[in-house]
Amino acid sequence: MMDLIDLVQTLTSPHPLDRYLELVRPTLTARRLRAEVVHVRRSAPGSVTLTLRPTRQWRGHAAGQYVQLGVVVDGVRHTRCYSPVNPEARRDRHIQLTVKAHPGGLVSQYLYQHAAPGLVVDLAPAAGVFRLPEPRPERVLLISGGSGITPVLSMLRTLADEGYPGELTFLHYAKSPVHVPHRAELESIADTHKNFRVELRYPRRAAETVAQDRAPGCAEVSGGGYFDYDELERVAPWFADAHTYVCGPQALMDAVRKVFEAEQLEDRLHTEEFTLSVAPVDxxxxxxxxxxxxxxxxxxxxxxxxxxxxxxxxxxxxxxxxxxxxxxxxxxxxxxxxxxxxxxxxxxxxxxxxxxxxxxxxxxxxxxx
Missing domain, CATH: 3.10.20.30 (Beta-grasp domain)
Known part of the structure; x- marks a missing residue:
């Protein structure tokens, strides 16, 4: 098959075969990986969830990995990285991305404002080493903040789909309940899997707005402090025996690292950066x-x-x-x-x-x- 494609590619020179195929249908490609947006949902303020149907070249992703998404904005193609939120090995081969519209973010703002079913985007194969190990650990702690929820949410969904039998806690920090994407699903997972615990924290909200548990395994707490050792002991007293996966703002990442370094557990801590922490400039x-x-x-x-x-x-x-x-x-x-x-x-x-x-x-x- 590849020999035939190579032959046709030679005959269509100087343009690649995909240049001609996309004139027939944008998702009709021989080599380039593309995807069509088939569903759009804007459930959380300032974010949009896209369901993509990729072309046949898609080989799936491991929970925690990212993909590069390419869109044309004002005639110029731009590429950005986003982590799928759906579980790995999804049967329908679709990809689900939740994109936070960052101030000044050209691509994220474009997707938030203009993404609609039928939009065709470029896609790159999934990549990244932030992923769950095989075999799965006996205990897993997932920590995220803001838009850093996406890769760890994929991990949570994957373990839920697999019927993970171990102990799991998911700790997420957000501005308020409405700013937690897929919040209803988090409650459903906590309710369905008795060995899972979902802990939602809203440090910026007044303490008197503390919410009651929405599900037996889901707790929401407003007010109070940010991440520290005491919080870690409360939500996962077994953390020293677990593998911990963290993605979020720099302050959260630094706070988690500080605790794990003090406990000499750096080998059990796995992180994904979405902000650049720079060394001092001379x-x-x-x-x-x-x-x-x-x-x-x-x-x-x-x-x-x-x-x-x-x-x-x-x-x-x-x-x-x-x-x-x-x-x-x-x-x-x-x-x-x-x-x-x-x-x-x-x-x-x-x-x-x-x-x-x-x-x-x-x-x-x-x-x-």
């Missing part, structure tokens, strides 16, 4: 010129990431996550030195591929974009 490094040689554009080094500096210079390099996890923004560093914004490490070997979103120039550099 102001003496902010000098020189950034040359984007393939475009013939140069700009004074501002100290920001190469992705941000390229955009400020009027360029539009591809990217998906801005966090260094998807490698969509990789480009070649021809000459000069760059610093990894996450680790603080520098590199100066010529003609090396680097990620624009997590690297900043140290003095003058030449980047092939």
């Amino acid at each position: 102001t003496s490094e902010v000098h020189g010129t950034v040359n984007f040689s393939a475009s013939g554009v140069s700009a004074a080094n501002s100290g920001a990431s190469l992705l941000e500096q390229a955009e400020s210079a009027g360029l539009s390099p591809a990217y998906g996550c801005r966090m260094g996890i998807c490698f969509s923004c990789t480009a070649v560093r021809r000459t000069g030195c760059t610093r990894n914004l996450r680790t603080g490490e520098t590199g100066s070997d010529p003609d090396q591929p680097i990620q624009l979103c997590i690297n900043a120039p140290v003095g003058t550099v030449d980047i092939d974009i």
Whole structure:
């Protein structure tokens, strides 16, 4: 079959076969993975849940992984990363994404405002190492905050579908009950699986608005503090014997890491970042010129990431996550030195591929974009 596709691809040169097929139907593709939006739901303020029907190339995802979604906004194709919220091994092969419309988020705002059944998007195979192990641990603790709920919700749904027999607690932080996507399903899972516990926290709400349990295994608490050791002991006193999966705002991630490092349990903690935590910048490094040689554009080094500096210079390099996890923004560093914004490490070997979103120039550099 692939030999036949290769032959047809040669005959249709210079354009790929998929360029002609999409004129017949956007989801009729030989190689490119695409998906059609078949259902849209806006149940939580500021977020939208999309159900996608992918083309035959889709091979599924593991709970916790992410996909790259490509959409055309004002004639320009943009790619972003989102974690499916549906369980892995879904029988109908559909994908469900819950997208939070972030302020200034070009793609998330577009999807929130304009996504409708019939929209066709580009898709990349599922990727990422934030996933449940095989065999499943005897105890699992899931912690999330805000839009970080998506990968851990997929884990919760997967374990529920599998009839997971172990002990499980899901702890989620949100602004208020209406800001918890899929809240009714969380209550249903807690009610159906007696070994599951769902703990919802709304620290910003007044303490007198504490809600009663909506289901025997689901508790909601308003007011009070944020995550700390005492909270961990309350919701999962067995956490030292569990595997813990965390995704959320940086403050939550840092608080969880602090507890697990103090308990020397780092090997049992698994995290997924959706914000970039950067190492301190040495102001003496902010000098020189950034040359984007393939475009013939140069700009004074501002100290920001190469992705941000390229955009400020009027360029539009591809990217998906801005966090260094998807490698969509990789480009070649021809000459000069760059610093990894996450680790603080520098590199100066010529003609090396680097990620624009997590690297900043140290003095003058030449980047092939």
